[in-house]
Amino acid sequence: MEKSLLMYEACAGCSAIRQLRMLGEKLSGSRVVHVNSTREGGGVAEILAWMVPLMRDLGIDASWEVIRGAGDFFSVTKSIHNGLQGFPISISQKGWETYHGTNETNAERLRSSLEDAEIVVIHDPQPAPLLNLCEGRKGKWVWRAHIDISHPYLPVWKTLRTIVKGYDASIFSMPQFALPLPHPQYLVTPSIDPLSEKNCDLRPDELEAVRARFGLDPSRPLLVQISRFDRFKDPLGVIDAYRLVKKVQPVQLVLAGGGATDDPEGAEVLQEVMEAAKGDQDIHVLLLPPDAHRTVNALQRVADVIIQKSLREGFGLTVTEGLWKGKPVIGGDTGGIRKQVVDYHTGFLVNTPEGAAHRIRFLLHHREKMKVMGEKAREFVRENFLLTRHLRDYLILFHALLSGSREPRIYV
Numbered sequence: 001m002e003k004s005l006l007m008y009e010a011c012a013g014c015s016a017i018r019q020l021r022m023l024g025e026k027l028s029g030s031r032v033v034h035v036n037s038t039r040e041g042g043g044v045a046e047i048l049a050w051m052v053p054l055m056r057d058l059g060i061d062a063s064w065e066v067i068r069g070a071g072d073f074f075s076v077t078k079s080i081h082n083g084l085q086g087f088p089i090s091i092s093q094k095g096w097e098t099y100h101g102t103n104e105t106n107a108e109r110l111r112s113s114l115e116d117a118e119i120v121v122i123h124d125p126q127p128a129p130l131l132n133l134c135e136g137r138k139g140k141w142v143w144r145a146h147i148d149i150s151h152p153y154l155p156v157w158k159t160l161r162t163i164v165k166g167y168d169a170s171i172f173s174m175p176q177f178a179l180p181l182p183h184p185q186y187l188v189t190p191s192i193d194p195l196s197e198k199n200c201d202l203r204p205d206e207l208e209a210v211r212a213r214f215g216l217d218p219s220r221p222l223l224v225q226i227s228r229f230d231r232f233k234d235p236l237g238v239i240d241a242y243r244l245v246k247k248v249q250p251v252q253l254v255l256a257g258g259g260a261t262d263d264p265e266g267a268e269v270l271q272e273v274m275e276a277a278k279g280d281q282d283i284h285v286l287l288l289p290p291d292a293h294r295t296v297n298a299l300q301r302v303a304d305v306i307i308q309k310s311l312r313e314g315f316g317l318t319v320t321e322g323l324w325k326g327k328p329v330i331g332g333d334t335g336g337i338r339k340q341v342v343d344y345h346t347g348f349l350v351n352t353p354e355g356a357a358h359r360i361r362f363l364l365h366h367r368e369k370m371k372v373m374g375e376k377a378r379e380f381v382r383e384n385f386l387l388t389r390h391l392r393d394y395l396i397l398f399h400a401l402l403s404g405s406r407e408p409r410i411y412v
Contacts, residue, residue: 002053003195005388011194012388020388023395024058031061031139032119032398035110037077037126039066040290041258042228043190043317044123044146047390050193054391065110067127073102075264077126083156084125084149085232085312091156100129107133119398121171128163140168140401146190147314148335150176169401173315173336186397189339190315191390192324192381197293199324202301210298214284216252221364224254224303226296226321229269229287232312233257234332237353239276239283241309244357246282249364256286256299300325304370305363309356313337320385323347323377328370330359340385346377 005017032055036044048064055062069077076095083089107114107130114120114130118139122128124146131141143164149157157179164170164181171186172178178185192199216222223242227233235255242253255273270287277283288295300306306322308331315336322329323340329347331337341347348359363370 004057012386016388026399028059031117033063033117034121035065035127036123037067067106069102072098080125083153086151088153103129142169143167144171148312188393191385191387192320193387198297207298207302211302221251221304223305224299225307226318227257229257229266234309234311235273236276238309240353241356245360252282254284258288258290305360324381326374326378328373330356346380
């Protein structure tokens with residue numbers, strides 16, 4: 001059963017719901033199509049899983065399409081992703097041909113749906129070429145970049161720019177990510193669904209069951225990082241920080257995450273993490289299935305300290321989730337984490353394993369301070385990063401595009 005906006009009044013407030021209803025009336029009946037590269041795994045899929053049903057609840061004819069591709073396609077798009085985040089990567093001519101060829105195949109399947117829509121939102125680089133493959137398009141097309149492309153590897157960005165410059169608008173998560181493009185650019189911060197299985201309240205017995213399932217000792221502090229197994233999430237750096245803490249205090253570490261169909265490097269990174277953790281029974285490396293939302297929820301709630309030591313991060317919904325659980329988060333000083341982790345208020349920003357270890361020790365030795373920071377963290381998310389605000393920003397953007405507004409950016 002799809003969720004309705006009425007279910008969010010308690011956590012978001014009646015005025016927020018009324019505002020959404022008013023905006024929805026202006027867009028009622030409009031056809032909106034979202035396109036991304038995976039139905040499961042990663043923050044984009046999680047966002048679309050709630051956004052599309054809530055748009056429908058507002059009377060918008062919203063749908064969600066997923067492009068299909070073989071392993072060689074996703075290997076290329078992972079390289080594009082890494083290059084956009086600043087990693088020097090070489091993509092062959094054959095690789096770019098695979099990228100475009102797969103999009104051509106998907107365009108044949110999706111063309112009628114996309115060309116008839118008033119608004120098409122293309123998420124991230126994987127389906128970006130669809131724009132130029134739908135020559136009969138009638139509506140406005142928006143490219144939504146979810147990743148940190150503030151310092152891209154220029155050869156990759158120059159090639160992608162030739163593809164995305166033709167869009168009617170683009171969306172970024174932070175001002176720093178907005179690179180020069182010849183069309184209006186908008187800023188929309190991501191958000192979480194507070195009623196999802198990953199964020200709803202859990203009973204104490206469910207928390208204890210998860211603790212017992214993974215052999216976690218309730219008498220010793222628990223450090224938790226939830227992430228895909230990706231080098232930019234720096235799981236090896238988290239292990240280094242844990243070991244520095246363990247020299248002075250007995251602690252446990254959980255590194256938990258899953259894979260995504262559009263990320264072929266995950267298995268390789270997981271193997272590196274398993275090798276680094278070998279022989280230490282207090283490091284729990286968990287490869288979770290895509291639907292393990294309540295398990296992730298429970299792990300975050302039983303954690304003493306939540307970590308997200310990313311080296312690059314478009315936003316970091318796992319940070320938002322941790323803050324929503326009333327836990328201070330120790331996050332990498334990068335990308336969208338900076339927008340969420342306020343030093344000494346909702347957590348700490350760090351750049352090295354040594355810095356992370358220092359902040360972990362501080363929190364474990366100042367429990368009252370940890371509690372106050374956790375309370376601030378939850379309220380910070382309530383005020384800034386719930387889905388009702390996110391949905392409002394999209395509706396305002398759609399209305400601006402369909403009414404012909406040329407306002408260059410919306411700062412949120």
